[in-house]
Amino acid sequence: MATIDFEGTQVPFEDGDTIASALYRHGVRTFNRSLKYHRRRGLYCGTGDCPNCMVSVDGEPGARSCVTEARDGQVVERGTGWPSPDRDLIGITDKLHWAMPVGFYYKAFVKPRFAWETAERIIRRATGIGRLPLDATPAVKRARSAHTDVLVIGAGPAGLEAARAAAAAGADVIVAEEREVGWTFPPGRELDALRRLADQVRALPNVELREGHTAIGVYEGPTVPLVAEDALVEVEAGRVIVATGAVEAHGVFPGNDLPGVWLGRGAALMAARHGLGIGDRIVVAAETEEGLMHAATLRAAGSQVILLAPTALAERALAGVQVLRDARVLEATGSKHVTGVIVETPEGRKRIVCHALVLSLGWAPRDALLRMGEDLPVEGVGDVVAPVGDPPLGDGGYVCLCEDVGVHELEIAWAEGWTSSEILKRYTTATMGPCQGALCGLHLAAFAAARTDQVAVKGRRTTARPPVRGPRLEDLAGGVHEVIERRTSLHDRHVALGARMDRSGAWMRPGTYGDVAEEIRAVRERVGTMDVGTLGKFLVAGRDAQTLLDRVFPTRLHDLAPGRARYLIALDEGGYVMDDGLICALRDGRYYVTSTSGGADRMEAGLRNWADRWDLHVHLVNQTAELGAINVAGPGARELLGRLSDDDLSRAAIPYPGHAEIMVAGVACRAIAVGFVGELSYELHHPRSRGPELWDALLGAGADLGVAPHGLDALDVLRLEKGHFFLAQDTLPDDHPAKLGLGWAVDMDKPWFVGKASLERMAEIPLERRLVGLRFDGEPQRGMPLEAAGQIVGRVTSCARSEALGAAIGLGWLRARNGGWPTTLRAGATTATVVDRPFYDPEGVRLRG
Amino acid sequence: MAELTRPGLSVVLCGASPDALDALVPPGHGARTCRTAPDEALSVCPAEVAADVARELEDRVAALDDDAVVLDVSDGWTAWRLTGPDSRDAFAYASRLALPDEGFVQGSVAHVAAKVVVEADALTVLVPAYWHDHVRERLIHDARVTEAIP
Numbered sequence: 001m002a003t004i005d006f007e008g009t010q011v012p013f014e015d016g017d018t019i020a021s022a023l024y025r026h027g028v029r030t031f032n033r034s035l036k037y038h039r040r041r042g043l044y045c046g047t048g049d050c051p052n053c054m055v056s057v058d059g060e061p062g063a064r065s066c067v068t069e070a071r072d073g074q075v076v077e078r079g080t081g082w083p084s085p086d087r088d089l090i091g092i093t094d095k096l097h098w099a100m101p102v103g104f105y106y107k108a109f110v111k112p113r114f115a116w117e118t119a120e121r122i123i124r125r126a127t128g129i130g131r132l133p134l135d136a137t138p139a140v141k142r143a144r145s146a147h148t149d150v151l152v153i154g155a156g157p158a159g160l161e162a163a164r165a166a167a168a169a170g171a172d173v174i175v176a177e178e179r180e181v182g183w184t185f186p187p188g189r190e191l192d193a194l195r196r197l198a199d200q201v202r203a204l205p206n207v208e209l210r211e212g213h214t215a216i217g218v219y220e221g222p223t224v225p226l227v228a229e230d231a232l233v234e235v236e237a238g239r240v241i242v243a244t245g246a247v248e249a250h251g252v253f254p255g256n257d258l259p260g261v262w263l264g265r266g267a268a269l270m271a272a273r274h275g276l277g278i279g280d281r282i283v284v285a286a287e288t289e290e291g292l293m294h295a296a297t298l299r300a301a302g303s304q305v306i307l308l309a310p311t312a313l314a315e316r317a318l319a320g321v322q323v324l325r326d327a328r329v330l331e332a333t334g335s336k337h338v339t340g341v342i343v344e345t346p347e348g349r350k351r352i353v354c355h356a357l358v359l360s361l362g363w364a365p366r367d368a369l370l371r372m373g374e375d376l377p378v379e380g381v382g383d384v385v386a387p388v389g390d391p392p393l394g395d396g397g398y399v400c401l402c403e404d405v406g407v408h409e410l411e412i413a414w415a416e417g418w419t420s421s422e423i424l425k426r427y428t429t430a431t432m433g434p435c436q437g438a439l440c441g442l443h444l445a446a447f448a449a450a451r452t453d454q455v456a457v458k459g460r461r462t463t464a465r466p467p468v469r470g471p472r473l474e475d476l477a478g479g480v481h482e483v484i485e486r487r488t489s490l491h492d493r494h495v496a497l498g499a500r501m502d503r504s505g506a507w508m509r510p511g512t513y514g515d516v517a518e519e520i521r522a523v524r525e526r527v528g529t530m531d532v533g534t535l536g537k538f539l540v541a542g543r544d545a546q547t548l549l550d551r552v553f554p555t556r557l558h559d560l561a562p563g564r565a566r567y568l569i570a571l572d573e574g575g576y577v578m579d580d581g582l583i584c585a586l587r588d589g590r591y592y593v594t595s596t597s598g599g600a601d602r603m604e605a606g607l608r609n610w611a612d613r614w615d616l617h618v619h620l621v622n623q624t625a626e627l628g629a630i631n632v633a634g635p636g637a638r639e640l641l642g643r644l645s646d647d648d649l650s651r652a653a654i655p656y657p658g659h660a661e662i663m664v665a666g667v668a669c670r671a672i673a674v675g676f677v678g679e680l681s682y683e684l685h686h687p688r689s690r691g692p693e694l695w696d697a698l699l700g701a702g703a704d705l706g707v708a709p710h711g712l713d714a715l716d717v718l719r720l721e722k723g724h725f726f727l728a729q730d731t732l733p734d735d736h737p738a739k740l741g742l743g744w745a746v747d748m749d750k751p752w753f754v755g756k757a758s759l760e761r762m763a764e765i766p767l768e769r770r771l772v773g774l775r776f777d778g779e780p781q782r783g784m785p786l787e788a789a790g791q792i793v794g795r796v797t798s799c800a801r802s803e804a805l806g807a808a809i810g811l812g813w814l815r816a817r818n819g820g821w822p823t824t825l826r827a828g829a830t831t832a833t834v835v836d837r838p839f840y841d842p843e844g845v846r847l848r849g
Numbered sequence: 850m851a852e853l854t855r856p857g858l859s860v861v862l863c864g865a866s867p868d869a870l871d872a873l874v875p876p877g878h879g880a881r882t883c884r885t886a887p888d889e890a891l892s893v894c895p896a897e898v899a900a901d902v903a904r905e906l907e908d909r910v911a912a913l914d915d916d917a918v919v920l921d922v923s924d925g926w927t928a929w930r931l932t933g934p935d936s937r938d939a940f941a942y943a944s945r946l947a948l949p950d951e952g953f954v955q956g957s958v959a960h961v962a963a964k965v966v967v968e969a970d971a972l973t974v975l976v977p978a979y980w981h982d983h984v985r986e987r988l989i990h991d992a993r994v995t996e997a998i999p
Contacts, residue, residue, distance in 0.1 A: 142942055142991050143942070143991075144941045145941045145944065145946075146941060231942070234945060479942075481959075481960060481987065484959075484961060484980070484983055485982070485983055486980065486983075487979055487981070487983075507979075539920075541864070541918045542916055542918070543916045617866070617916055619889075621864065621918070621920060621922065622925075623922075623925065624925075624977075624979075625924075625925040625926070625977035625978045626922050626924045626925030626926075626978070627924070627925075688924040688925070689923075689924050
């Protein structure tokens with residue numbers, strides 16, 4: 001026989017059993033201990049709406065056992081109580097209400113300062129609904145989308161009728177049902193009728209009935225995420241119909257949380273579906289028609305039923321049911337379980353001995369989804385919008401079962417000045433537990449309404465927010481993939497060469513191929529190659545291309561002849577440096593612009609923005625994906641390219657800085673003479689698809705020249721030796737060109753460019769900070785503060801030991817001091833001397849080749 | 850069942866004024882021309898006719914806008930083709946885009962910017978080439994399509 005492992009005991013179960021019904025049959029009555037006072041909690045709603053039956057299943061806490069199907073081999077534990085929920089020593093807290101009034105943790109443990117730290121650890125261990133399996137393998141759920149004209153949430157009678165009507169009007173309809181159709185109905189004619197209706201709806205060609213799909217929120221769109229077993233389904237619907245029905249109203253009176261107090265549907269399901277009587281003698285408090293049905297169901301299951309009902313209902317009670325007309329429950333009594341009920345009748349108070357108390361006192365609409373969609377095309381049908389009376393709120397008992405908040409706690413909070421449902425909620429945490437106010441939200445609003453005349457506060461429900469129905473974290477993360485890698489066409493080549501691939505912004509780039517020093521030496525002494533295909537690359541064409549670039553960039557453009565290139569910085573309107581790159585003048589009035597790898601998207605957005613604002617006729621083509629780029633640098637660069645190209649590679653043909661269209665190893669390249677690493681260099685921009693063959697040809701043809709690829713680590717040193725900064729690493733968001741020593745790259749004689757007005761204003765203000773070159777007599781670290789005369793005047797932004805220079809060098813920020821610039825600084829234990837940049841080949845002889 | 854293949858497609862970009870593109874007669878040769886922006890259209894076509902498509906586009910757009918640009922930008926795009934009876938269902942695991950019966954949509958696929966050419970029996974997903982591996986992995990993992998090995 002199939003069994004579940006319940007805290008070490010093999011508990012058999014029958015077909016159709018839930019975990020709760022199997023355990024109940026086994027004799028379990030205490031399913032849980034409450035959050036704060038560790039009171040016994042037993043089965044209550046039976047429909048997955050309350051927190052009482054939550055257990056850990058296979059190590060995962062928070063499963064509502066009343067709606068979780070029992071499966072062979074499941075390991076089920078109750079996550080609360082010490083040493084066990086049946087004999088819980090922490091239950092002593094139930095006697096200490098006076099010591100733990102509502103909000104006590106805001107007031108207690110304030111002094112000494114370490115007190116809260118200790119108390120918090122103890123409180124956290126003593127409370128909660130179980131332990132998260134922190135060593136479990138994270139699951140990644142798939143997400144899928146669906147589009148429909150109408151989404152109906154809930155496949156009860158109202159939802160199915162709404163779906164049928166929408167379908168008849170020609171709409172495509174999805175019906176989402178949390179479990180199987182009719183799961184809250186006990187066997188009988190109503191369930192049979194509902195199943196017939198479901199079959200008819202299912203047969204409609206434009207209706208899709210999805211069982212096992214739980215709606216957890218309503219978002220803009222409206223978009224509704226549905227949690228299913230294998231995926232998170234995001235439904236975008238033209239219209240949403242909420243037909244989630246209502247749960248029977250939570251009764252609030254002293255003893256209302258004792259095991260043995262049931263909501264009617266839970267008791268009826270247990271008796272009719274699982275064949276389990278909930279007691280020989282049962283009191284049913286009914287103020288609804290359905291309450292009469294529950295009484296009949298329980299009686300049919302063999303229990304003696306005493307019905308408390310208004311006269312109008314009582315007259316329709318089944319024969320054989322003992323009736324107390326116009327009686328109401330004042331209190332449930334018992335210690336571990338209900339043993340009696342005190343009722344008020346027209347004749348006075350009575351105590352009724354019983355084994356269970358069943359409540360059918362009214363309705364609490366499951367309207368959280370409806371309230372989330374207030375400003376969206378979301379409507380309700382059926383019980384979710386049926387009028388409800390005042391919730392049954394007595395003088396004592398627990399309002400919020402999840403958070404252990406009773407009427408008394410609410411009264412204390414109100415007296416302390418928390419006088420609206422919203423702040424009562426925040427102070428007491430009522431409605432903030434797993435059921436999210438499904439049972440107690442109306443009570444909280446009614447409590448506030450009874451105590452104030454303020455229109456804005458009176459009877460107001462707290463705001464409904466997703467998620468509802470307690471999804472798993474893996475549900476919420478469905479379809480999310482944090483890592484989206486951009487790869488160049490040479491990615492596989494780098495991996496094959498053993499490169500350590502680093503994440504650099506959105507790109508994967510080689511950090512090193514194993515020996516950084518050797519990679520640097522290759523560039524300085526022989527020839528090196530680097531994949532720079534990550535650079536932003538743009539073609540700017542159209543009759544207004546030059547006008548756009550001339551207005552956007554501070555660079556002088558009017559004399560940039562085809563075949564020439566120029567360093568480029570991009571400023572924002574504030575005159576601050578946003579990006580840098582190169583601009584190459586092509587034929588026919590076109591330009592080719594490069595940006596940093598991380599700045600490409602922003603560069604494109606900026607250029608498009610300005611072109612639109614000025615209504616210029618410009619075609620901007622982002623070629624970042626289309627073109628790869630390989631930088632060939634070093635004294636042997638020209639010889640290497642000469643072996644693979646018949647084109648003229650001299651400085652006359654490709655001036656510095658300049659460019660030419662050449663063929664290399666049969667691949668059409670735009671060769672750009674640049675100088676970022678300070679050697680004779682050619683950036684070969686080429687069609688992406690030809691990248692691997694070009695790379696192979698370069699490494700193959702240059703083997704005897706000692707060609708070697710290098711990664712970002714080597715680049716970091718090579719550019720530093722030339723005194724070049726890395727944007728964002730060495731710069732700050734409020735750097736204007738002068739602070740970076742880039743005044744030469746700005747043509748202030750131009751009539752206008754983005755940021756010019758700001759630069760003119762800032763030019764009148766003395767420079768208070770600038771980026772400087774540093775030479776160290778020891779080994780500094782990046783980020784070290786720079787000190788002068790005992791005061792911090794800056795920090796190191798980049799540093800490295802340069803083999804070529806035989807010294808440690810760096811860049812750093814330096815503040816003016818007493819109207820001057822300190823020249824000798826301390827950086828930790830080392831002395832830093834401010835020196836001119838570049839450190840390496842200051843005349844630029846090598847890069848000019 | 851949905852199958853993933855890499856069709857040999859080319860992409861020809863036409864940049865021109867919105868008025869010119871409004872009036873442009875799309876090229877033939879089996880190309881599908883998609884208006885991706887007011888001033889931009891992409892013609893997706895079999896690789897072997899890309900030159901013909903580009904030439905035809907140049908001729909036609911030149912008469913409408915003397916400052917227009919036509920470029921073969923095929924290297925900038927990776928095209929993935931989803932075929933099979935479940936291709937639309939599989940696509941729904943990778944994107945929230947609503948698909949027309951036939952035509953063209955653009956938006957997010959596997960969380961990256963994409964263009965989707967929709968035919969009765971197939972979907973062609975175009976993404977910038979640097980996301981080639983990412984989109985392939987997501988389609989195989991999330992959409993559970995079977996990759997056809999050529």
